[in-house]
Amino acid sequence: MMSRVTDVELNGEPATTDQLHRAATWNFGHFTSLQVRDRAAPGLSLHLHRLAEASAVLFPEVAPTSGDRVRALIAHALGDRTDASVRVTVLPDPASRERTDVMVSVADPVPDDPQPPLRVRSVPYERELPHLKHVATMGLTFHYLEARRAGFDDVLFTGPDGSPREGSVWNVAFFDGTRVVWPEGPLLAGITMQVLRLGLRRLGIPDTSRPVTPASLATMTAAATTNSHCPAQPIAAIDDRVLPDHRALTSLLRRAWQVAEWEPISRR
Numbered sequence: 001m002m003s004r005v006t007d008v009e010l011n012g013e014p015a016t017t018d019q020l021h022r023a024a025t026w027n028f029g030h031f032t033s034l035q036v037r038d039r040a041a042p043g044l045s046l047h048l049h050r051l052a053e054a055s056a057v058l059f060p061e062v063a064p065t066s067g068d069r070v071r072a073l074i075a076h077a078l079g080d081r082t083d084a085s086v087r088v089t090v091l092p093d094p095a096s097r098e099r100t101d102v103m104v105s106v107a108d109p110v111p112d113d114p115q116p117p118l119r120v121r122s123v124p125y126e127r128e129l130p131h132l133k134h135v136a137t138m139g140l141t142f143h144y145l146e147a148r149r150a151g152f153d154d155v156l157f158t159g160p161d162g163s164p165r166e167g168s169v170w171n172v173a174f175f176d177g178t179r180v181v182w183p184e185g186p187l188l189a190g191i192t193m194q195v196l197r198l199g200l201r202r203l204g205i206p207d208t209s210r211p212v213t214p215a216s217l218a219t220m221t222a223a224a225t226t227n228s229h230c231p232a233q234p235i236a237a238i239d240d241r242v243l244p245d246h247r248a249l250t251s252l253l254r255r256a257w258q259v260a261e262w263e264p265i266s267r268r
Contacts, residue, residue, distance in 0.1 A: 003107040009077045030054035031089040043195040044263035077104040117236035118153040130186040144168040162214040170225035175249035180207035199256030222249040231257040
Protein backbone atom coordinates (compact mmCIF):
# COMPACT_ATOMS: atom_id res chain seq x y z
CA MET A 1 0.00 0.00 0.00
CA MET A 2 1.39 3.37 -1.02
CA SER A 3 0.82 6.40 1.18
CA ARG A 4 0.90 10.09 0.37
CA VAL A 5 4.32 11.67 1.00
CA THR A 6 3.95 14.96 2.85
CA ASP A 7 7.54 16.06 3.57
CA VAL A 8 11.07 15.20 2.47
CA GLU A 9 14.15 16.54 4.26
CA LEU A 10 17.84 16.11 3.50
CA ASN A 11 20.15 16.50 6.49
CA GLY A 12 17.40 18.29 8.38
CA GLU A 13 16.51 20.81 5.64
CA PRO A 14 13.69 20.72 3.07
CA ALA A 15 14.96 18.73 0.08
CA THR A 16 15.47 20.73 -3.10
CA THR A 17 14.38 19.67 -6.57
CA ASP A 18 18.01 18.95 -7.50
CA GLN A 19 18.45 16.76 -4.42
CA LEU A 20 15.25 14.83 -5.10
CA HIS A 21 16.34 14.33 -8.72
CA ARG A 22 19.69 13.00 -7.55
CA ALA A 23 18.04 10.61 -5.13
CA ALA A 24 15.77 9.34 -7.90
CA THR A 25 18.49 8.88 -10.52
CA TRP A 26 21.51 7.70 -8.51
CA ASN A 27 20.95 3.97 -8.14
CA PHE A 28 23.15 3.73 -5.04
CA GLY A 29 22.25 3.95 -1.40
CA HIS A 30 20.28 2.14 1.27
CA PHE A 31 17.24 2.78 3.41
CA THR A 32 14.90 1.58 6.12
CA SER A 33 11.14 2.06 6.45
CA LEU A 34 9.15 2.23 9.66
CA GLN A 35 5.73 3.02 11.00
CA VAL A 36 5.60 5.67 13.73
CA ARG A 37 2.77 5.83 16.23
CA ASP A 38 2.66 8.34 19.09
CA ARG A 39 6.24 9.28 18.06
CA ALA A 40 7.53 5.76 18.70
CA ALA A 41 8.41 2.83 16.44
CA PRO A 42 8.80 -0.92 17.01
CA GLY A 43 12.38 -2.10 16.71
CA LEU A 44 13.79 1.40 16.27
CA SER A 45 17.21 0.37 17.54
CA LEU A 46 17.20 -2.44 14.96
CA HIS A 47 16.47 0.10 12.21
CA LEU A 48 19.38 2.24 13.37
CA HIS A 49 21.67 -0.79 13.48
CA ARG A 50 20.58 -1.72 9.94
CA LEU A 51 21.51 1.74 8.66
CA ALA A 52 24.93 1.62 10.33
CA GLU A 53 25.69 -1.86 8.97
CA ALA A 54 24.65 -1.03 5.43
CA SER A 55 26.66 2.20 5.46
CA ALA A 56 29.75 0.23 6.50
CA VAL A 57 29.31 -1.92 3.37
CA LEU A 58 28.30 0.73 0.81
CA PHE A 59 30.24 3.70 2.19
CA PRO A 60 33.31 2.23 3.93
CA GLU A 61 35.20 5.56 3.82
CA VAL A 62 32.49 7.29 5.87
CA ALA A 63 31.72 6.97 9.56
CA PRO A 64 28.05 5.88 9.79
CA THR A 65 25.62 8.54 10.95
CA SER A 66 25.03 8.03 14.66
CA GLY A 67 21.77 6.63 15.90
CA ASP A 68 21.10 9.78 17.90
CA ARG A 69 21.58 11.88 14.76
CA VAL A 70 19.13 9.72 12.80
CA ARG A 71 16.61 9.97 15.64
CA ALA A 72 16.98 13.75 15.61
CA LEU A 73 16.50 13.90 11.82
CA ILE A 74 13.36 11.76 12.02
CA ALA A 75 11.97 13.87 14.86
CA HIS A 76 12.68 17.08 12.91
CA ALA A 77 11.01 15.77 9.76
CA LEU A 78 7.96 14.64 11.74
CA GLY A 79 7.42 18.13 13.12
CA ASP A 80 4.31 18.02 15.28
CA ARG A 81 2.97 14.79 13.74
CA THR A 82 2.64 11.81 16.05
CA ASP A 83 1.73 9.10 13.49
CA ALA A 84 3.40 8.62 10.11
CA SER A 85 5.15 6.32 7.66
CA VAL A 86 8.85 7.19 7.64
CA ARG A 87 11.64 6.22 5.26
CA VAL A 88 15.28 7.03 6.06
CA THR A 89 17.61 6.84 3.04
CA VAL A 90 21.39 7.16 3.14
CA LEU A 91 22.85 8.51 -0.10
CA PRO A 92 26.30 9.47 -1.32
CA ASP A 93 27.24 13.13 -0.96
CA PRO A 94 28.11 14.38 -4.47
CA ALA A 95 30.70 16.81 -3.07
CA SER A 96 32.78 14.39 -1.03
CA ARG A 97 33.40 10.65 -0.65
CA GLU A 98 33.93 11.30 3.06
CA ARG A 99 30.30 12.23 3.76
CA THR A 100 26.83 10.84 3.18
CA ASP A 101 23.44 12.52 3.01
CA VAL A 102 20.49 11.35 5.10
CA MET A 103 17.08 11.83 3.53
CA VAL A 104 13.96 11.44 5.67
CA SER A 105 10.62 11.08 3.88
CA VAL A 106 7.40 11.42 5.88
CA ALA A 107 4.12 10.02 4.57
CA ASP A 108 0.66 9.30 5.88
CA PRO A 109 0.52 6.38 8.34
CA VAL A 110 -0.50 2.99 6.94
CA PRO A 111 -2.96 0.90 8.99
CA ASP A 112 -1.52 -2.53 9.74
CA ASP A 113 -4.79 -4.36 9.10
CA PRO A 114 -4.27 -7.30 6.75
CA GLN A 115 -5.71 -7.35 3.25
CA PRO A 116 -7.57 -10.41 1.91
CA PRO A 117 -5.23 -13.43 1.68
CA LEU A 118 -2.74 -13.07 -1.16
CA ARG A 119 -2.04 -15.32 -4.13
CA VAL A 120 1.69 -15.14 -4.81
CA ARG A 121 3.80 -16.34 -7.71
CA SER A 122 7.18 -17.95 -7.10
CA VAL A 123 10.10 -16.75 -9.24
CA PRO A 124 13.76 -17.81 -9.10
CA TYR A 125 15.52 -14.54 -8.33
CA GLU A 126 18.10 -13.15 -5.93
CA ARG A 127 18.52 -9.43 -5.30
CA GLU A 128 21.98 -7.90 -5.50
CA LEU A 129 23.50 -7.81 -2.02
CA PRO A 130 20.38 -9.50 -0.65
CA HIS A 131 21.32 -8.89 3.00
CA LEU A 132 21.00 -5.12 2.43
CA LYS A 133 17.88 -2.99 2.02
CA HIS A 134 19.27 -0.95 -0.86
CA VAL A 135 17.72 1.29 -3.50
CA ALA A 136 18.61 -0.93 -6.51
CA THR A 137 15.14 -2.40 -6.97
CA MET A 138 14.64 -2.72 -10.74
CA GLY A 139 14.71 -6.53 -10.82
CA LEU A 140 12.47 -6.78 -7.79
CA THR A 141 9.93 -4.38 -9.29
CA PHE A 142 10.02 -6.08 -12.68
CA HIS A 143 9.14 -9.48 -11.21
CA TYR A 144 6.44 -7.97 -9.00
CA LEU A 145 4.78 -6.30 -11.98
CA GLU A 146 5.06 -9.47 -14.08
CA ALA A 147 3.33 -11.40 -11.31
CA ARG A 148 0.56 -8.80 -11.18
CA ARG A 149 0.12 -9.00 -14.97
CA ALA A 150 -0.24 -12.78 -14.62
CA GLY A 151 -3.09 -12.34 -12.13
CA PHE A 152 -1.20 -12.77 -8.87
CA ASP A 153 -1.09 -10.32 -5.97
CA ASP A 154 2.65 -10.44 -5.33
CA VAL A 155 5.85 -12.39 -5.91
CA LEU A 156 7.88 -14.79 -3.77
CA PHE A 157 11.56 -15.13 -4.67
CA THR A 158 13.15 -18.57 -4.58
CA GLY A 159 16.60 -20.04 -4.95
CA PRO A 160 17.57 -21.94 -8.12
CA ASP A 161 16.18 -25.13 -6.57
CA GLY A 162 12.79 -23.55 -5.86
CA SER A 163 13.39 -23.00 -2.14
CA PRO A 164 11.46 -19.90 -0.97
CA ARG A 165 13.52 -17.08 0.52
CA GLU A 166 11.77 -13.69 0.61
CA GLY A 167 9.00 -11.71 -1.03
CA SER A 168 9.14 -8.52 -3.04
CA VAL A 169 9.18 -6.21 -0.01
CA TRP A 170 8.48 -8.70 2.77
CA ASN A 171 9.74 -11.70 4.64
CA VAL A 172 7.71 -14.88 4.57
CA ALA A 173 6.74 -16.91 7.63
CA PHE A 174 5.48 -20.49 7.42
CA PHE A 175 3.69 -22.70 9.92
CA ASP A 176 4.32 -26.45 10.07
CA GLY A 177 1.55 -27.16 12.57
CA THR A 178 3.89 -26.80 15.54
CA ARG A 179 6.16 -23.82 15.07
CA VAL A 180 6.72 -20.71 12.98
CA VAL A 181 9.36 -21.36 10.31
CA TRP A 182 11.49 -18.63 8.70
CA PRO A 183 13.41 -19.58 5.54
CA GLU A 184 17.20 -19.47 5.53
CA GLY A 185 19.26 -18.35 2.57
CA PRO A 186 20.52 -15.14 0.97
CA LEU A 187 17.80 -12.68 2.03
CA LEU A 188 17.10 -9.52 3.99
CA ALA A 189 16.50 -10.02 7.71
CA GLY A 190 13.56 -7.65 7.89
CA ILE A 191 13.07 -5.55 11.00
CA THR A 192 9.45 -6.68 11.40
CA MET A 193 10.62 -10.29 11.21
CA GLN A 194 13.24 -9.61 13.89
CA VAL A 195 10.69 -7.90 16.13
CA LEU A 196 8.26 -10.78 15.68
CA ARG A 197 10.92 -13.35 16.55
CA LEU A 198 11.72 -11.46 19.74
CA GLY A 199 8.01 -11.37 20.58
CA LEU A 200 7.55 -15.07 19.90
CA ARG A 201 10.42 -15.89 22.23
CA ARG A 202 9.02 -13.58 24.88
CA LEU A 203 5.73 -15.48 24.69
CA GLY A 204 7.42 -18.88 24.67
CA ILE A 205 6.08 -19.70 21.18
CA PRO A 206 8.47 -21.95 19.24
CA ASP A 207 9.96 -20.64 16.00
CA THR A 208 12.95 -21.63 13.92
CA SER A 209 15.03 -20.51 10.96
CA ARG A 210 15.88 -23.26 8.49
CA PRO A 211 16.02 -23.95 4.74
CA VAL A 212 12.54 -24.50 3.32
CA THR A 213 12.86 -26.85 0.38
CA PRO A 214 10.12 -27.51 -2.18
CA ALA A 215 9.54 -30.84 -0.42
CA SER A 216 9.22 -29.28 3.03
CA LEU A 217 7.05 -26.48 1.64
CA ALA A 218 4.48 -29.14 0.79
CA THR A 219 4.17 -29.91 4.52
CA MET A 220 3.45 -26.32 5.56
CA THR A 221 -0.12 -25.54 6.55
CA ALA A 222 0.06 -21.75 6.36
CA ALA A 223 2.16 -18.79 5.23
CA ALA A 224 2.13 -15.06 5.83
CA THR A 225 4.03 -11.98 4.74
CA THR A 226 5.61 -9.65 7.29
CA ASN A 227 6.84 -6.09 6.84
CA SER A 228 6.45 -2.65 8.37
CA HIS A 229 3.00 -2.21 6.79
CA CYS A 230 1.54 -5.43 8.19
CA PRO A 231 3.11 -7.96 10.56
CA ALA A 232 0.76 -10.80 9.62
CA GLN A 233 -0.63 -10.66 6.09
CA PRO A 234 -2.01 -14.12 5.19
CA ILE A 235 -1.07 -15.91 1.98
CA ALA A 236 -3.83 -17.98 0.36
CA ALA A 237 -1.70 -19.77 -2.22
CA ILE A 238 1.81 -20.02 -3.62
CA ASP A 239 1.45 -20.79 -7.34
CA ASP A 240 -1.06 -23.66 -7.35
CA ARG A 241 -0.25 -24.75 -3.78
CA VAL A 242 -3.27 -23.74 -1.68
CA LEU A 243 -2.56 -23.02 1.99
CA PRO A 244 -5.74 -24.05 3.77
CA ASP A 245 -5.96 -22.00 6.96
CA HIS A 246 -3.80 -19.07 8.00
CA ARG A 247 -5.52 -18.35 11.31
CA ALA A 248 -3.19 -20.30 13.58
CA LEU A 249 -0.12 -18.61 12.09
CA THR A 250 -1.46 -15.06 11.84
CA SER A 251 -2.82 -15.29 15.39
CA LEU A 252 0.64 -16.20 16.70
CA LEU A 253 2.28 -13.39 14.73
CA ARG A 254 -0.31 -10.88 15.95
CA ARG A 255 0.28 -11.93 19.55
CA ALA A 256 4.03 -11.50 19.05
CA TRP A 257 3.46 -8.06 17.55
CA GLN A 258 1.31 -6.97 20.47
CA VAL A 259 4.19 -7.50 22.91
CA ALA A 260 6.70 -5.61 20.74
CA GLU A 261 8.60 -2.77 22.38
CA TRP A 262 7.81 0.61 20.82
CA GLU A 263 10.88 2.81 21.19
CA PRO A 264 10.52 6.61 21.30
CA ILE A 265 11.94 8.55 18.36
CA SER A 266 13.35 11.24 20.62
CA ARG A 267 15.31 10.32 23.71
CA ARG A 268 14.03 12.00 26.86
